[in-house]
Amino acid sequence: MVLNGRDSTSPGTDRSGPAGGADNPRYKWIALSNTTLGMLLATINSSIVLISLPAIFNGVHLNPLEPGNVSYLLWMLMGYMLVTAVLVVTLGRLGDMYGRVRIYNAGFAIFTVTSIVLSLDPLDGGGGALWLIGWRVLQAVGGSMLMANAAAIVTDVFPARQRGTALGINIVAGIAGSFIGLVLGGLLSEWNWRSVFWVNVPIGVLGTIWAYRSLHDTGVRIKARIDWWGNLTFAVGLTALLAGITYGIQPYGGHTMGWTNPWVLTGLIGGAAVLVLFCVIESRVAEPMFPLKLFRIAAFASGNAASLLGSIARGGLQFMLIIWLQGIWLPLHGYNYEQTPLWAGIYLLPLTIGFLAAGPLAGALSDRYGARLFAAGGLVVMAASFAGLLLIPSDFNYWVFAALVFLNGLGGGLFAAPNTALVMSSVPARLRGAASGMRATFQNAGMVLSIGVFFSLMVAGLAGSLPGTLDSGLTAQGVPAAAAHTVAELPPVGTLFAAFLGYNPIEQLLGPQVLGALPAVNAETLTGREFFPHLIAGPFHHGLGVVFWLAIAMALVGAVASLFAPKSRPAGPAEDPVTQEAELAD
Known part of the structure; x- marks a missing residue:
């Protein structure tokens, strides 16, 4: 086969063009x-x-x-x-x-x-x-x-x-x-x-x-x-699979993560099935x-x-x-x-x-x-x-x-x-x-x-160690047990993202009402630089x-x-x- 004046089956080079x-x-x-x-x-x-x-x-x-x-x-x-x-x-x-x-x-x-x-x-x-x-x-x-x-x-x-x-x-x-x-x-x-x-x-x-x-x-x-069918099935299958993994990180239905979410399961299982179909197509088409x-x-x-x-x-x-x-x-x-x-x-x-x-x-x-x-x-x-x-x-x-x-x-x-x-x-x-x-x-x-x-x-x-650490750490600073327990039961992915983004989420999680009722020294400790890092370091x-x-x-x-x-x-x-x-x- 010859394309552009040269043999397409050999690694020839196109010598046309400027001096460069x-x-x-x-x-x-x-x-x-x-x-x-x-x-x-x-x-x-x-x-x-x-x-x-x-x-x-x-x-x-x-x-x-x-x-x-x-x-x-x-x-x-x-x-x-x-x-x-x-x-x-x-x-x-x-x-x-x-x-x-x-x-x-x-x-x-x-x-x-x-x-x-x-x-x-x-x-x-x-x-x-x-x-x-x-x-x-x-x-x-x-x-x-x-x-x-x-x-x-x-x-x-x-x-x-x-x-x-x-x-x-x-x-x-x-x-x-x-x-x-x-x-x-x-x-x-x-x-x-x-x-x-x-x-x-x-x-x-x-x-x-x-x-x-x-x-x-x-x-x-x-x-x-x-190869239109190959392109389509590859794009749909891989997108569904990787999107399922993306959303699987997020909490769902009271669980710390979303791996039981029907949409996540659909993405994972359906994406894998479409990728199998893609492999079948690629093994049969002339130009995959x-x-x-x-x-x-x-x-x-x-x-x-x-x-x-x-x-x-x-x-x-x-x-x-x-x-x-x-x-x-x-x-x-x-x-x-x-x-x-x-x-x-x-x-x-x-x-x-x-x-x-x-x-x-x-x-x-x-x-x-x-x-x-x-x-x-x-x-x-x-x-x-x-x-x-x-x-x-x-x-x-x-x-x-x-x-x-x-x-x-x-x-x-x-x-x-x-x-x-x-x-x-x-x-x-x-x-x-x-x-x-x-x-x-x-x-x-x-x-x-x-x-x-x-x-x-x-x-x-x-999930195994953070709730207990949060609960005990907050109550040690005078946070009421009910408020501390509520914060401790939140999905740990939020705490992980806070650490990833360099945030101290304690002030947002407790809110001004809880913090305002605490002694000033305790409120300052909770919202300071060291309390949150010390709290999550072990878990x-x-x-x-x-x-x-x-x-x-x-x-x-x-x-x-x-x-x-x-x-x-x-x-x-x-x-x-x-x-x-x-x-x-x-």
Whole structure:
């Protein structure tokens, strides 16, 4: 088959274009620089909103701790990740069909325009929250276009001997963006909540213009029809499943969580059933959007399994550390609640430094020595850091904490680039867009799953010990037994979100009437910086144990999956599409 004057079955390059085109020796570095900027922008956006939620909700005059507003909070947290998890495969496949650079460039433009619209939110209250949620969903479409095609563009232009290094830089920038956003969001939210979205605009405009002027499609473009039924069933099934997990965190019918809610059960069971139907469709259509035959390639299957498990473990860590710092450690060390988002980001810098230190180096070394041991070793290092965090108290020595989170970032950096190179180098050139989208789907779905799984485990852990702790702590300060018991019986998810957002909810929970009847010294203690953190520290650490043991297990299973990948081939055969196609046919 010949498309655009070249053979679509070989990894030929389009030599047309200006001097800065694909035939220029510097072009691969231009492509790497731009796609790295795109990945950085897309992932910073997720965590920058995460750390800035208190300022954002204050800006639209919405109390996120009121029961009716929990849904707004959850969708602000998870909506962006859910959309990217659903769309990246489809958009990667469209990149294979219509040009990876074309889809990537459109993503940069959409992302930039929606950033402008988000910063102009004209509404207050629930309307303001819905404006932000809706436009973030559209922004996620642009982010998905960037994420689905960036790794495929890099894989197209770099030879196998340099691919680990290039993907290392690209992927490290993407994942490091989720850490950098924590610091950036803390800084910007101190100034103005709208600046959380403004910061995307100049970078987005620069990246969009640069992408349209500099990037050219060099990879294989296949002539195919859109798999409408596959796209539809995948989107419906995954959305229903992840939305069910999202709402399962919320209380329902007197239960601490919503796993008995008929709508949640419908989403979970129905979503899983539709995904099974999707697999049946993809195994029978001639041109599937999700080529299941890629899972016949051992490196592709094991690499994606490891990526999913590592993503769940890493995502859970990020949320738990933010709760730990904002809700407990920082207030106990003299920081006002309004300052905790900024300082939580600053105190998590060792995590970012560890990741940035290890990522590019691991990518370069994996080019030379193979990717398996680096990927597996990175997850083992992550598991060791989780074990260390289990052993320190709630009111820890910061330098011990910093060393452990640095170790965790180091492990993540060792894993990310080699694993991506393993996955992307294992597939035929004509399917790199779909493969890149599938890899991103596992990674993003892992982040959404981590919120549902880790929050649920934490709430379950808190449900056993928090009510008694609240009851006894409040009555010890003179709160009437009936009022203390009412507060203690509230679902622990509210307390968990309070800690996550850096709030002291005691004043709101007791109300002015109860507080006004107490001696002034007791009322001041209850609403001060230290009472709430001291109160929840014990139950939180108990729940943390359950969460981190699961993270350890997932990281170690992911390490085993990485070791199941075959040893890396030398540069020649890894580039040979005939060898890869034969592997698919085995």
